[in-house]
Amino acid sequence: MPQSQTRATGEIPLPFGAVAQLGERLVRNEEVRGSIPLGSTTRRRRQDGPTGRCGPLPQSNAVWRGRALSKLRRGGVTQGSAMGRIIDSEAHAWTRIPFNWRHKAVPGEKRSELNARNAANYKPSRPAPDGSFAPPEDTSDDLLAAMDFHGIDISVIYPGACMCPNEEIARVVARAPDRLIGFGKFGKHVPPWRTPAEAKAAADELEHGLRDLNIRGVAEVSLAHWEPEPAEAAIRALRPWFELCTTYRAPVVVHAHAGGGATGLDYCNPATFRPLAADFPDVILVLNHMGGARRDFFDAALALARDHDNVRFNTSQTTSDHLSEAVRAIGAERIFFGVDWYALERPETAERSQHKNQLATVHRAQMSDRERELVLGESLAALLRLA
Numbered sequence: 001m002p003q004s005q006t007r008a009t010g011e012i013p014l015p016f017g018a019v020a021q022l023g024e025r026l027v028r029n030e031e032v033r034g035s036i037p038l039g040s041t042t043r044r045r046r047q048d049g050p051t052g053r054c055g056p057l058p059q060s061n062a063v064w065r066g067r068a069l070s071k072l073r074r075g076g077v078t079q080g081s082a083m084g085r086i087i088d089s090e091a092h093a094w095t096r097i098p099f100n101w102r103h104k105a106v107p108g109e110k111r112s113e114l115n116a117r118n119a120a121n122y123k124p125s126r127p128a129p130d131g132s133f134a135p136p137e138d139t140s141d142d143l144l145a146a147m148d149f150h151g152i153d154i155s156v157i158y159p160g161a162c163m164c165p166n167e168e169i170a171r172v173v174a175r176a177p178d179r180l181i182g183f184g185k186f187g188k189h190v191p192p193w194r195t196p197a198e199a200k201a202a203a204d205e206l207e208h209g210l211r212d213l214n215i216r217g218v219a220e221v222s223l224a225h226w227e228p229e230p231a232e233a234a235i236r237a238l239r240p241w242f243e244l245c246t247t248y249r250a251p252v253v254v255h256a257h258a259g260g261g262a263t264g265l266d267y268c269n270p271a272t273f274r275p276l277a278a279d280f281p282d283v284i285l286v287l288n289h290m291g292g293a294r295r296d297f298f299d300a301a302l303a304l305a306r307d308h309d310n311v312r313f314n315t316s317q318t319t320s321d322h323l324s325e326a327v328r329a330i331g332a333e334r335i336f337f338g339v340d341w342y343a344l345e346r347p348e349t350a351e352r353s354q355h356k357n358q359l360a361t362v363h364r365a366q367m368s369d370r371e372r373e374l375v376l377g378e379s380l381a382a383l384l385r386l387a
């Protein structure tokens, strides 16, 4: 359904006395609760009651969003009712991580440890010998509340470095099918696969998702899953996956960024993925983080994208300068907004928010309003053939 049909169209007061007739998205400033009832697939607006996970929206954030809206309006992209959607290409809706994995109190602060429940499902955890494993924590209530709070229309959800069956991904998507799109991967069949049978079980799990569960792509593949094997071994192991993705026309999202205490730079260097980009031209290869803040990794990402039309970037954890340059170099049609969202053990505030930080990267970057609209959602909508 076109989002414009679902959006409120009334006049909403804005900061600075402006008035919008553009729908509620960028100007939503009511309080939001942290729980979305099962079966609810529409945005919840609350005018009353106590604060939820996100808490009340301080004026400063309302101003920030007001500025973003003013900027968009000046360029005319919001004229008419066809203002672009905001689509997050990267939300990890399983695993709750410590607050300081995303918001450090001081620069260089050491990451706190995962709590016992999430550590039991997160790398380097593996299934027990009988095949059982600790289930991942579904954090989609937190995600949907944050999406409402920050005006995100749709999020593509997928697991991080945890064991999450594709059936579980489909179950969560079914809670809000017009807001969530599922990408999946190997479930409990964690690489490196030591035997052909293990590799086949992982590929079967993926194919089950793509064929039977409306899983729309593969994500997020980190070559560091293959530690201690070298990155080349991971690339070889992924070839059958790219064959499957050719068959099912599914994009593959890979981790290309040396952040988060990464070990082994080859695992996250964009250049490592060159053989797959070259040998599977019909598979869209999304470099999440476009190399991150490292100049050499960003250059490697640009080189790969210049050489191979099937390469795309996502914006999470990059810098506004890199994003500006990427738009000039490869075009906004090939770049997708991403938050790299995780639920945190302490509630975020309006000021300390993953969505706010990653939206700010896009809004600070230099590009035209049309290019910003593409990056924020319409490029990914085109790839996924969203109505």
Ligand SMILES: [Zn+2]
Pocket: 220, 254, 255, 256, 257, 288, 289
């Ligand atoms: Zn990543």
